[in-house]
Amino acid sequence: MLPALQTNDTIQAIRDRALWMRRTAFGMVHKAQLGHPGGDFSAIDIIATLYVGVLRFDPARPDWADRDRFVMSKGHATGALYTALCGAGYFPEGWLETYMQPRSMLNGHPNRNYLPGVETNTGPLGHGFPVAVGIAIAGQLAGADWRSFVLTGDGEQQEGSNWEAAMVAGHRKLGRLTLIIDRNRLQQGAGTEETSGLDPLDAKYRAFGWEVVEVDGHDPEALLAVLGATPGDRPRCVIANTVKGKGVSFMENQAKWHHGVPNDEQFAQAMRELV
């Protein structure tokens, strides 16, 4: 059951939501025997913070023109996105049980035409960030006060389209755009730094005209402070240091859990740990 948001303590509410998202997402992956739980779990605290404490939205009006936009560029981490949208009230919990079943609206990768709250279709890496830049330009052209946020994986930063987007956003001073990089240092097959190294990411984004902040991607208090901060006159890059598979002992920092799926025993153990 989704925990009711009745606490006055936002930090505790984020923790409660994130715990529910982890348990629920892992249940979806267990049932479907498909999914990307490692990346779900590295991103969940970030996304829970956004939906509980930062974003302005109205689930009854997914197309509300003045909503804040969240673009999930790492579209394989649907366990994190779908539980966030469900938790935010976009659709009933029962829908989650259809995850990746034939004709489900909960695709293996998100589709905006199926599922309310999805801002754009993602899946192939390096797509969400350019679209988020376009969204931010639309806001800038309109002089609107809504904000846009985009979450990319760190391995995803190897796609060149991100650097086109970084250049355009820096040049156009898209101050209401926040890029969050889920820096878990693992990609599908190995470490990012062994594959095609990204460091120093902060210096790269600063050189492109961005404000850069590093944060512990599993600390709701720190995340809330950074993501909820008043926009400046430059786009903001939040490098969120995370742990792939965070929260389940046998998944943490294991590249194989990028798209690993639990057997019954592993699922039961995860449920014992996620309390």
Next chain:
Amino acid sequence: MGHAAPVAEGLKDCREAWVATLEALAEADPRIVAVVNDSVGSSKLNGFQKKFPDRLVNVGIAEQVMVGVGAGLANGGRIPFVSAASCFITGRALEQVKADVAYANFNVKLVGQSSGIAYGELGATHHSIEDFAWLRPLTNLTVIVPADAWETAEAVKWAAAHEGPVYLRLSRMPVPDLEVAGRVFRPGKAEVVRQGGDVTIIANGTVVHLAAAAADLLAGEGIAARVLNMATLNPLDEEAVAAAAATGAIVTAEEAHVRGGLGGAVAEYVTAHDPVPVERLGFPGFLPTGSVDWLFAEYGLSAEGIAAAARRALARKRG
């Protein structure tokens, strides 16, 4: 490129119709914006930029982000016309066109400039003859290939009013006005340019004019060739193709790769429903460098070449 080809009397540069129409639409509708990849000049958007400096988004030489930005602008309530050389907006950003525009079904208008072999001398990297095959299977994406300035203007107007993704394939080659009485632009419907029942020539874009001239040649031999302007490639007007098959022989002619484009679409339909001979004219693959006129002549895209294809189709006609 860079050369301003003199436009002979009676010929029009369809890009003039494109920008004049876009500017008029943008005056009336503030949602309309243009997105370019350093292609303000080649897209003829200098005037648009002067009139609406804030509404021209130049992302620089970056086609993937150009198309992605178009999708994002649509998310933000705008109607973006994303304009670039067709070889790059399709090929270089093909996955963005597929995932961000067609699959996401965003209200983005992609405008491919200098399509086909307009950049003849620049070589196969700059020829855009594969775009039909790349884009034709993309669900939601309406593909329109205007044949003249009037049709270009109508297509731009229709695209702006249509809720959904569109690819407009424009040329930079000057063309005459197509002479058809009482024209009405009907997306998804073929236009009958010449009546005739012996054979049907189906063409689009710059080639329609040659198809009409071919029909005139054939008329001198007592062959009544129907000519269709199939300006909308996707969705294909299957009713018109079925009627063409009923004439017993078909020729397709397009400024595109002979595989996967208009000829491919017609052949797919005909083989499934009413097999008749289909002679397909187009380009066979990577082309040598050369002027547009030379390349057209070399590959049989001429009135005589199309007429010859019609004779071949007629010779294969059953019974």
